[in-house]
Amino acid sequence: MSSILIVEDFVTDDRKQQTSRRASLIALGDVFVLFILGWFLTREIYSNQKIEDCVLSGRTNCVPIDTPSSYCAPLATIAATASSPADPKPASESNL
Secondary structure, eight states, rough: HHHHHHHHHHHHHHHHHHHHHHHHHHHHHHHHHHHHHHHHHHHHHHHHHHHHHHHHTTTTTTSSOHHHHOOOOOOOHHHHHHHHOOOOOOHHHHTT
16 A cells, blocks of 8 residues: 555656646746847837937938838849840950
């Protein structure tokens, strides 16, 4: 009878350890997520503070404005530049 009690105590302790370990891992994951969110928010607040300080000092060129034409060329322009060479050689040099 005493050996059964020892085995039951061992099984109960093992389940408690697994539950405790799982809770610790979940808490560690929560702390990690909160750390990442805090880091992201700190960076955003810092960048907004720099822009606000620039604007409040009276400057007008604090943030570059991206227009669609500055980063997206029309397809017709891309096709035209791809089919014709950028620096064509004169006919006299190509016959040499």
